């Protein structure tokens with residue numbers, strides 16, 4: 062097998078040293094079988110440039126840490142095999158999120174803020190009784206909740222979204238999907254009116270232009286298009302009929 | 306020292322995985338002011354990677370009917386090869402069902418019982434009861450007499466972590482992410498918090514607290530070849546040991562999994578072999594029957610891992626630029642079976658190896674998986690050696706797992722122990738005065754600043770951090786791996802001692818300024834090597850085989866001399882840990898036969 066030599070162009074900027082303006086730096090790496098961008102970037106850091114900043118945690122497409130623009134498209138770097146890419150690869154940090162340095166961005170703070178704003182927890186007036194057995198739930202319902210809960214907060218949908226790129230308060234597909242997760246959960250006692258107060262605005266459902274870049278970019282293959290339509294329908298009804 | 310970089314809190318929790326967040330929520334619910342530190346945003350912690358599930362004896366599903374804490378207790382103690390604390394195991398099995406139900410109350414979408422008849426992969430038919438419909442169901446896991454492992458499809462850790470974090474957000478608990486604890490502030494008797502480094506800016510801060518909880522997870526990555534997340538470098542254990550007074554328990558107890566996907570070491574579940582997959586060598590010869598004619602690929606995890614290593618040592622591994630591996634072959638199971646029953650494996654192979662397992666062989670190798678050892682605590686989670694220091698989760702040695710933990714018991718441990726430790730911490734802080742020992746804080750800050758300055762200033766002809774690290778990883782993998790013997794272990798101890806010395810002379814090739822990743826690695830390395838030495842030296846001294854600790858030269862379990870726990874402290878300036886031993890608490894189940902696993906007989910395999 063002929064081994065390719067990869068040319069990897071990487072965005073460099075460290076907000077700690079603002080005098081050095083952003084620039085692109087080029088590295089070359091010998092491709093090995095089954096190389097992912099996780100392997101390629103670590104090889105660069107260990108053998109060529111130990112100052113290079115990027116984030117990996119699980120390296121298994123589970124934790125959502127490593128999203129970046131790979132040849133212009135938001136991707137999980139750990140899940141991207143170099144053999145699926147041309148030999149010239151251009152890596153940029155995700156837009157929308159605050160830059161920490163080079164390819165590392167602060168998705169964590171953004172999502173914590175989102176979770177606070179959408180109050181992404183079960184709202185109930187019950188208290189837990191340690192002596193009682195669990196409340197029953199239909200398995201179908203459990204699976205439906207889990208389906209929406211599969212979001213790994215990677216930010217790919219947000220980075221590729223036109224609205225999010227111009228409105229920094231837009232909740233994005235990830236935010237609306239979160240609302241959908243709690244809407245289908247019978248344990249959450251919020252009414253549609255309560256949800257409407259959070260997302261019935263241009264920051265929420267009505268900011269979405271429906272171009273579905275989010276749906277294409279989600280590495281978890283969440284049915285974002287469907288979820289957005291579901292939330293929009295419920296919210297439109299609430300807007301008109303006041304959630305009755 | 307300016308006061309701007311001191312943060313005061315009742316309870317400092319280091320680590321935002323399941324154990325840390327559960328402890329934080331409990332302490333906060335008792336009214337404590339809690340601050341959590343984490344290397345990464347909480348929802349990126351390694352706990353999210355656990356897919357299988359967590360054990361609690363609810364007894365709702367057909368194959369779990371009649372289950373109860375007593376049976377769970379027995380499974381746990383046998384699994385541990387009698388190395389666990391039985392009072393701890395008893396407490397754990399009793400609390401686990403409550404802890405699971407509380408998670409359901411908070412929002413975890415556990416899979417539920419669906420009434421009716423169902424056919425299992427082996428062809429047998431079971432019937433789920435109508436009266437149990439809608440209650441939390443469970444799946445099978447190795448080493449359990451009943452189906453007891455509760456789960457949410459293929460993402461249990463993810464769901465539980467997201468739910469725990471939603472409670473953390475709801476309660477408004479302070480979380481500082483991208484912060485790394487580097488040292489504990491202590492005076493040899495009491496712990497006053499930690500010195501930490503901001504991984505965004507590189508700056509140091511002091512966190513001063515009444516009580517400190519270490520919940521930093523496992524150290525898998527000191528073994529290079531590990532299923533663990535890349536941030537699992539054991540720094541929490543290392544900073545505890547670094548105090549010179551806190552012992553680590555049973556560090557030689559390390560669990561391996563036979564099939565990590567080469568060369569990214571992502572876990573390929575046992576389902577692959579359970580359903581009939583073969584292991585092949587470089588000649589595509591199925592070698593397991595040569596070693597284990599009866600059980601073949603289905604021998605216990607430890608046994609299969611040992612055979613694989615031995616076969617590779619003999620030169621039958623597939624050599625590549627990135628190391629040596631063997632093959633897992635599931636092609637003969639057919640496309641239909643692989644696409645339905647083994648879908649998760651199919652996805653992992655496609656995404657991370659670009660392999661279609663219907664047509665191609667899967668490269669695998671035994672891979673480090675779990676650390677049973679850790680910061681030794683009492684049953685309340687209070688660490689030995691320092692007042693005000695607690696530990697929880699994989700970073701601790703509570704000691705629920707002894708020499709082998711059961712699948713599904715570690716997630717459950719994070720939640721159960723987190724709950725218990727959170728309450729005990731609240732009790733402790735209630736009765737403790739807040740003290741700000743200015744001088745002590747200053748000294749500890751200064752010491753860490755000096756380490757950083759020394760590294761930044763070092764001439765550039767010193768040691769390369771990545772080279773030393775790789776050497777440590779290789780040494781552990783080759784000599785302190787699945788198979789152990791006196792000669793290899795001695796060599797490992799020497800090599801690691803040499804590496805420890807050399808790690809004092811690292812020089813950086815980058816500037817080391819700000820959030821520099823090379824500096825971060827250089828700061829961690831000496832502590833990691835000390836952990837490696839604690840494992841290697843503990844394994845060298847333990848002249849028996851028990852659970853995951855398999856000595857080729859001492860293949861039998863030896864209850865007369867070794868029914869005890871290793872404690873490894875590291876007094877300042879020492880070249881080796883100081884080992885002492887304590888008895889194992891046995892309250893209910895005297896040592897006996899595990900009834901499975903060949904740990905005590907397969908040490909010497911046929912050629």
Ligand SMILES: Cc1cc2nc3c(=O)[nH]c(=O)nc-3n(C[C@H](O)[C@H](O)[C@H](O)COP(=O)(O)OP(=O)(O)OC[C@H]3O[C@@H](n4cnc5c(N)ncnc54)[C@H](O)[C@@H]3O)c2cc1C
Nearest residue numbers: 320321322323324344352357358486522698699713715716
């Ligand atoms: C692939 C895989 C699958 C698994 N599947 C299962 C399963 O199905 N069932 C089961 O029971 N167990 C499973 N386990 C084991 C289980 O997942 C872990 O034991 C458990 O999640 C550990 O939780 P924890 O809270 O102790 O630590 P972690 O979840 O690892 O969290 C550690 C936290 O500490 C932080 N941290 C670390 N060092 C520092 C520092 N110096 N300063 C500040 N913060 C720090 C990290 O940022 C992180 O937030 C699996 C393990 C692996 C590797």
Ligand code: SF4
Nearest residue numbers: 222269270272273275
């Ligand atoms: S459909 Fe809406 S959320 Fe999705 S990318 Fe377009 S504007 Fe953004």
Ligand code: SF4
Nearest residue numbers: 212213215216218279
């Ligand atoms: S919805 Fe998909 S793309 Fe968006 S953050 Fe969640 S996992 Fe990532």
Ligand code: FES
Nearest residue numbers: 118120125127139
């Ligand atoms: S490193 Fe976790 S998703 Fe890529």
